[in-house]
Amino acid sequence: MVLLGSSGVGKSCLALRFGKDEFRSTSPTVGCAYLTRMVHLSDVNLRFEIWDTAGQEKYHSVTPLYYRGAHAAILVYDISKRETFLRAQVWLRELEKQVVPGSSVLWLVGNKGDLAEERQVSVQEGEELARDRGLYFSETSAMSGFQVSELLAAIALRVYECLGAQQEGLSEWRETPLVNLHHRDTFSSSAASCCRVGP
């Protein structure tokens, strides 16, 4: 999973909530932080590798390293800062270039729900953007923990479904050589017969 978004929107705080369910104010992330977290779904455990990227512009050249091949990308903005919402859309365009549709779960997250009085981005706007571009959408507060564990569980579920869909594809592909092996005798004998016919 990769967390993307402007500097100061609360990516590291969300990651910390995901990882340890605690809150503390953090200083700006340097480069990328890597965390892991187990998520228990009803019938399966998923081990999440979380890439918490730095929002600062100087690290943007590095970020594609992390979202290439991610199963889930979380685009975070701060509901009390409109520019971070606009920035999230820039990130989205970047992501769309890299990600094969259907292979990854993309999630738009309006964070800092605790700052509702200073809200500059309405829930509807978030929802609309998500609907138009085929993203999932949530509003959270990493500070109060509001909707954070729900978000992680929902992401886990979608990723699991998404993986499941891919795995079906994978197992079909795996089955093909198996079928070949089973039929080796027939193939080789037919080949042999071919050879015999040859000369």
Add this chain to the structure above:
Amino acid sequence: MEAGTQEMPAFMTNRDEDVTSDSWRQHRKHVFVLSEAGKPIYSRYGSEEALSSTMGVMMALVSFVQSGDNIIRSVYSELHTVVFLQKGPLVLVCVSNSRQSEEQLRGELLYVYYQIISMLTQASISRIFEHKKNYDLRRLLAGSEKILDGLLNLVDSDPSFLLTAIHCLPLASSLRDSLSQILQKAITPNLVFSILVAKNQLLTIVQEKTVIEDARLEPADVHLLLNLIGASSAFQAGEIWTPICLPLFNPDCYFYAYISYLDPPECTVCLLLLSTDKEAFYAVADCKRKIEEAMVAQNALSLIAKAHSYSVSQVGVSDLRHFMYKPFDVPDTYRQLTQFTSPEMEAPYSSEEEKMRLLDLYRYMHSRIHSSTRPLKLIYHVAERETLLAWVTSKFELYTCFSPLVTKACAITAITKLLRWIKKEEERLFIRYPPKYSTTPNPSKSSRGGKSDQQDSTENGFLTLL
């Protein structure tokens, strides 16, 4: 962890400070960074926006002197020294009433420049300003102000910067060797440096053989790395992977640094692995796993936790209150990391003010020894509340602080005793032979290479200086 939350408000107030207030004017040392176009990039106190006219005046001074084919270096007033340093498209200015020498202040500005380079590289800064003269570099430095603030606080409080030498944590040489061996065994292609740090002091450093044959790791580069670790509480969250440039090693290229604490949640022992491959995160993280396992097996963490700096009383010389000893490299024979050793600052230098006062006295002695107009070999200085003696020879540089009533003869006997003590303890106080490894695929060859290196260095005897 806690530090992060506590520092945050202080960091906010630094930026929010009213630049027209008296308290702003009275800061001991201001540092400003601006672009050649006069755009503010960084100010230690107060917001850059509020200071744009002040920085405009600074740039006007720089360009006025430049138009006469000259370079402005410093301005002296009764209370303040203003020092200028121009590096490529950046202008750095220090306004200080700390009574430090111009050379020292310029050295500090150079550190600020290097820290900026370590985040952005010299090549990309030049490229940016070639394209757009009035580019606002704060866009790229956003979020890194705290790293520069932290650097300037360290420069004021840690003599490593003054001496351009590294302070390593005293450690039984057998323990240091086994730590080095742990690092030497956990390698992967393109890994260049493995560094172990505890309590912001170096424990050991292991280097890729071929890289270090071409270039050496300078103390200043290590200082920048230590500052980066110290200034960011974010490292305590997990494993960090970040581009970082070591400006003295190569100002134009990035290394990729893997940074992780080995003892969460205390977070005192930090591992730093530098690779030249930006895709190597998982391979490098795997090295950390190996290092962690080996350290658990050898119970190394609890042994490191017991290690601490020493007290001057262990030297057993009465009247000696504190000292700093920096042995010199033996040139041409072994490329050694420049180090120094120094005991804890104890009473009467326990309070922050008194510590600073002692450091200021050392800075004064240092400026006299290294004066560009009249350098000295030896200086005996009777200050108000202590007596200091500084001595530089071809083998070492030494600063000592005695109680005020010491006689010259006493001080000299004391120094002889001190030097003998250091000689006896050098195995513990210094990293004697930074070990090497080879990440080229032939492991049997590399281990042999490592051994013979160590033998060579024993023979040439670094630190057989007295």
